[in-house]
Amino acid sequence: MTAQNKGFGDDASTGTEPLKMPADTALSESAASPRLRDSASRSLASRPLIWLAAAAFSVVGALFGWWVAERLDQARTATLIDQSTQRVLERLDDIIGEALDVFDSLAARGHAHCSEAQIQDMRTLLFEARYLRDIGGVRGYSLYCSTALGSLEEPYHSTAPPLRLDGGIGLRTDRTVLASAKLRSMVVERGDFNALVDSRQVIDLVTGLDQAHIEVAVASDSPRQWLPFSLLTRPDNGVFRSRPESRAQCSEQTGICARIRLGLSKPAATGATHAVIAGLGGALGGSLFMIAVSLWRQRNTPERALRQALKEGWIRPAYQPIVTLPGRKLAAFEALARWKNERGQTVPADQFIPLAESQGLIREVSAVMIRSIGEELGDWLAAQPQLRLTLNISPDELSDPSLVGQIERHLLARGIQPGQIVLEITERTMLAGEASRASIERLAAMGLTLFADDFGVGYCGLAYLNELDIHGIKICQQLTAAVATDSPKAVLVPRVTEMARELGLEVVIEGVETQEQRDALAALEPVLVQGWLFAREVDAEQLKRLYEDR
Numbered sequence: 065m066t067a068q069n070k071g072f073g074d075d076a077s078t079g080t081e082p083l084k085m086p087a088d089t090a091l092s093e094s095a096a097s098p099r100l101r102d103s104a105s106r107s108l109a110s111r112p113l114i115w116l117a118a119a120a121f122s123v124v125g126a127l128f129g130w131w132v133a134e135r136l137d138q139a140r141t142a143t144l145i146d147q148s149t150q151r152v153l154e155r156l157d158d159i160i161g162e163a164l165d166v167f168d169s170l171a172a173r174g175h176a177h178c179s180e181a182q183i184q185d186m187r188t189l190l191f192e193a194r195y196l197r198d199i200g201g202v203r204g205y206s207l208y209c210s211t212a213l214g215s216l217e218e219p220y221h222s223t224a225p226p227l228r229l230d231g232g233i234g235l236r237t238d239r240t241v242l243a244s245a246k247l248r249s250m251v252v253e254r255g256d257f258n259a260l261v262d263s264r265q266v267i268d269l270v271t272g273l274d275q276a277h278i279e280v281a282v283a284s285d286s287p288r289q290w291l292p293f294s295l296l297t298r299p300d301n302g303v304f305r306s307r308p309e310s311r312a313q314c315s316e317q318t319g320i321c322a323r324i325r326l327g328l329s330k331p332a333a334t335g336a337t338h339a340v341i342a343g344l345g346g347a348l349g350g351s352l353f354m355i356a357v358s359l360w361r362q363r364n365t366p367e368r369a370l371r372q373a374l375k376e377g378w379i380r381p382a383y384q385p386i387v388t389l390p391g392r393k394l395a396a397f398e399a400l401a402r403w404k405n406e407r408g409q410t411v412p413a414d415q416f417i418p419l420a421e422s423q424g425l426i427r428e429v430s431a432v433m434i435r436s437i438g439e440e441l442g443d444w445l446a447a448q449p450q451l452r453l454t455l456n457i458s459p460d461e462l463s464d465p466s467l468v469g470q471i472e473r474h475l476l477a478r479g480i481q482p483g484q485i486v487l488e489i490t491e492r493t494m495l496a497g498e499a500s501r502a503s504i505e506r507l508a509a510m511g512l513t514l515f516a517d518d519f520g521v522g523y524c525g526l527a528y529l530n531e532l533d534i535h536g537i538k539i540c541q542q543l544t545a546a547v548a549t550d551s552p553k554a555v556l557v558p559r560v561t562e563m564a565r566e567l568g569l570e571v572v573i574e575g576v577e578t579q580e581q582r583d584a585l586a587a588l589e590p591v592l593v594q595g596w597l598f599a600r601e602v603d604a605e606q607l608k609r610l611y612e613d614r
């Protein structure tokens with residue numbers, strides 16, 4: 065048998081090595097043990113990263129906002145173009161219709177072309193007209209008379225009209241006329257007559273659109289030749305922003321088509337609207353991200369992680385041997401809660417037990433511990449009546465009636481003797497008043513063994529403990545750490561041990577880590593010790609093997 069599998073084989077006097085657990089099976093805290101918060105929210109990004117991500121989301125939100133603003137603007141513009149084009153087309157129909165009616169009336173009256181009588185008829189009809197500004201008499205492409213100019217001495221010669229509709233109707237757009245150099249006019253011609261219309265009658269129908277340019281064409285032409293309806297608003301560089309070809313509308317009545325195109329530059333208001341919506345999008349993106357982070361963080365609070373660990377069975381008992389000196393024989397073992405997270409890392413008890421206590425989850429931890437211990441060691445321990453099992457009891461649990469029920473159901477019912485079960489209660493709990501005193505008495509009356517845990521950290525004297533139904537003390541690691549040092553506290557462990565014995569209290573010395581400490585404790589033998597010098601915590605199967613190989 066090797067020094068190792070001799071288990072707790074003797075001490076320095078025999079030169080045996082301390083018990084060492086294989087690295088892959090030892091359950092002790094390792095250097096890689098994660099902090100509890102790491103375990104709870106392991107991938108929680110650092111703050112600068114979060115801010116960076118929030119900024120990225122803001123940028124994405126702003127771009128999205130800009131895109132939405134652009135879409136909204138395009139949709140609004142398309143609607144305005146459609147409505148304006150419709151109005152323009154209806155007005156052109158009305159104008160052409162009115163001009164043709166006037167031409168028909170003049171022809172029907174039968175006066176000589178450009179005679180005084182005809183010019184008078186023209187003036188009367190003009191007065192009654194809604195859209196027409198001037199009516200003239202033409203022959204070919206030459207003007208001979210008009211309501212504004214009267215009878216011309218010399219005819220005014222022109223060229224063929226650029227738009228030819230069915231029925232011999234000619235259309236000219238953006239004409240400067242003899243009657244006024246300022247006015248841009250549209251001219252409707254047929255047969256011996258023409259009529260002038262102020263372009264504003266049509267242009268003014270386009271509302272809500274900046275830099276709108278109306279163009280007209282003949283529906284039956286292929287390809288259509290689009291003529292600007294008014295040069296007044298044409299963009300300087302002739303470049304257009306909108307592609308309205310598909311938005312052209314044509315009249316069945318006159319066979320004329322109209323479309324509206326927009327200049328390249330957008331009004332400043334559009335840019336401002338875009339900036340506001342993009343800003344809102346950015347703020348929304350950033351806020352949504354931060355809300356998501358905060359929700360995610362809430363989901364990953366240590367408390368939530370602990371609840372999940374309890375539910376998933378990630379909290380399990382580990383067992384640290386308590387051995388005799390001399391001899392290093394297994395006399396007892398302390399059950400210590402261990403939380404092995406999804407990544408197989410072990411979260412030590414001193415990190416999550418205080419959390420469980422503060423969150424009211426400690427009873428659930430104990431329930432899990434006692435049930436698991438019963439399942440994996442209950443029958444075995446019942447067959448080893450000389451071995452003791454030590455359980456940690458938190459202040460809240462002392463008066464908890466379910467604790468007794470669980471001990472009975474999972475441990476005593478399997479045949480473990482009550483005296484084999486040691487409940488470690490902290491000094492602080494013992495001092496908590498009458499209620500704890502009564503609970504201690506009740507547990508002692510059941511035959512359970514009660515120890516004051518971490519004796520020496522604090523508060524009460526041995527004499528006080530002796531008044532309670534306490535069977536022993538576990539001397540805390542802080543006192544043990546002073547053993548075999550120059551510290552004045554070095555004498556405390558021997559003194560406390562002797563005094564406890566005088567009062568009939570058992571003693572376990574916890575936290576023995578060095579050979580020097582072990583040597584110094586030789587004077588107190590026989591004594592029970594616990595510490596990494598002898599063994600770290602192991603799982604149930606390893607514990608059984610250690611006991612059987614002793």
Ligand SMILES: Nc1nc2c(ncn2[C@@H]2O[C@@H]3COP(=O)(O)O[C@H]4[C@@H](O)[C@H](n5cnc6c(=O)[nH]c(N)nc65)O[C@@H]4COP(=O)(O)O[C@H]3[C@H]2O)c(=O)[nH]1
Binds near residue numbers: 384399430577595
């Ligand atoms: N430095 C050093 N440490 C040593 C040495 N030998 C043992 N230890 C550690 O000392 C602690 C002994 O448990 P404790 O004093 O009852 O202190 C326990 C106990 O108060 C509490 N605890 C552990 N398990 C449970 C449990 O199931 N229920 C309750 N209520 N409390 C528990 O958490 C405390 C810390 O437990 P652990 O982190 O497991 O830490 C354990 C153990 O790993 C050593 O030589 N050197």
